[in-house]
Amino acid sequence: VFLISSTVLSIKFKARVIAYFTLVGGFLIPFITGTFENDLFVMGFYILLSIGLVVLSFVEHWYDLRFVSYLVVGNFILFSFDKFVSASDKVIPVLFLTSIFVLYKLAVLINSFKNKKDEISVLDSIIVVSITVMFLWFIYNMFDFTKEVYGIFVMVFSFLYLIEIFYFKTQDVKTKHSIIYTLLSTGIVCLNLGFIFLISSVDAD
Numbered sequence: 001v002f003l004i005s006s007t008v009l010s011i012k013f014k015a016r017v018i019a020y021f022t023l024v025g026g027f028l029i030p031f032i033t034g035t036f037e038n039d040l041f042v043m044g045f046y047i048l049l050s051i052g053l054v055v056l057s058f059v060e061h062w063y064d065l066r067f068v069s070y071l072v073v074g075n076f077i078l079f080s081f082d083k084f085v086s087a088s089d090k091v092i093p094v095l096f097l098t099s100i101f102v103l104y105k106l107a108v109l110i111n112s113f114k115n116k117k118d119e120i121s122v123l124d125s126i127i128v129v130s131i132t133v134m135f136l137w138f139i140y141n142m143f144d145f146t147k148e149v150y151g152i153f154v155m156v157f158s159f160l161y162l163i164e165i166f167y168f169k170t171q172d173v174k175t176k177h178s179i180i181y182t183l184l185s186t187g188i189v190c191l192n193l194g195f196i197f198l199i200s201s202v203d204a205d
Contacts, residue, residue, distance in 0.1 A: 003126030007052050011059055019056055019065050027072050039083065042204075043096040046073055050100065054107045058114070066111075067123040070104050074134065085141050093142065101135045109164075110181040119178040128182050132190065154190055161187030161203065 006022035026049040028034040050073050051074040057066035075086075077097065084093040086178070136157065140150055161183045168175045 001054050007056055023069055038192050047099050063121050090142055097138055101131055104131050112176055119176050125182045129186050132186050147197045147201035149195045154194030158187045158190030
C-alpha cells in the first residue's frame with residue numbers, strides 16, 4: 001500500500017520529494033516494522049521497491065532517482081555480505097542478486113533506447129560497471145570456486161556483453177555509441193579479470 005500510493009502520488013504531482021520519500025521510507029519499512037530479520041521478506045520487498053522506483057524513474061525521466069535507489073539497494077547488499085556468503089541455502093541470495101543485476105542492467109538499456117536525443121548518462125554507466133563487479137565479487141565469495149573455474153566463468157560471463165553488442169548491430173537496433181562503449185568496456189574488464197584468475201593458478205615454472 002505504501003509503495004503503490006507513494007508511487008501514484010509521485011506521478012500525479014510530479015514531485016521528486018515524494019519519490020525520495022518513497023525510496024527512504026520504503027527501505028526503512030523492514031526496520032520500522034521489525035521484519036528485517038526475515039531475510040526472504042526483506043529481499044522480496046526490496047526487489048518490488050526497486051522495480052517501483054525504476055518504473056517511476058522512467059515515467060518522470062528522473063535518472064537521479066534510479067541511481068540513488070541503486071546506491072541504497074547496493075549498500076544493503078554490501079552490508080548483507082556475511083549473510084549471503086554464510087547462507088546454507090545459496091539459491092535465495094543468488095536469485096536476489098541476479099534479480100537486482102538484471103533489473104538495473106535492463107533499466108539502463110531500456111532508458112538508452114527510449115531517449116532518442118541524449119547519450120547514456122554518466123550515472124547509468126556507473127550502474128552498469130559497478131553492478132557487474134559487485135555481482136561477480138559476490139558470486140566468487142559465495143561459492144568455493146577454484147581460480148581456474150572462476151576465471152573461466154568470468155571470461156564466459158564477459159561474452160554476454162559482447163553478444164549484446166553483436167545483437168544490437170546485426171538487428172539494426174538504434175543504439176547510442178555511449179551504451180556500446182559502456183558494454184564493450186565492461187565486457188573487456190570482465191574478460192581480463194577472468195584471464196588474470198586463470199593465469200594466476202598456473203605454475204610459472
